[in-house]
Amino acid sequence: MNQPESEFENELRTLRPAPPEPALEERIAKRLEAASGVATSGRLASQRTAARSFQAWLSRLGWAASGALATVALLTLNDARDVTADSAESLSRTVERTPADALKHVESRSELLEAEDEGLFYASETNEPVRQVRYHFRELHAWRDAETGALVEVEVPREDVRFMPVAMQ
Secondary structure, eight states: OOOOOOOHHHHHHHHHHHHHHOOHHHHHHHHHHHHHHOOOTTTTOOOOOOHHHHHHHHHHHHOOOOHHHEEEHHHHHHHHOOOOHHHHHHHHHHHHHGGGGGGEEEEEEEEEEEEEEEEEEOOOOTOEEEEEEEEEEEEEEEEEEETOOOOEEEEEEEEEEEEEEEEOO
């Protein structure tokens, strides 16, 4: 019992599991056959006939083709609904031939989307406490072409960081 570990480990390494008996494989195959209703001819893994395999492959191909066709149809309808080729060309021609002074400024506005309080800090110059607040804005600007009536709108995100002095009492 007090064998050195290396001899014991070598002995364990030489051990191999015994192969299963053929009768066991046959019993498992019969149970699988009874459970699935498909003849396995004494094998554990059931094999499909060539006709069933072809039908399954054809069915999968049909589903893949119909999915691809539906995707193409949706993309085509979406492109046609969003921007037609004529309107895209006319817009590009309008932008190309319109000098900057031909556009009349119509509107500008700024919307505050969010304000985040980022806590207290000490200013490096004065060593006094300040509160850091981060503001997120969306600026909207619009110009109109006097000749064609085309409207050009631009949305610009903006972020401001402000330091507010804190009165300590």
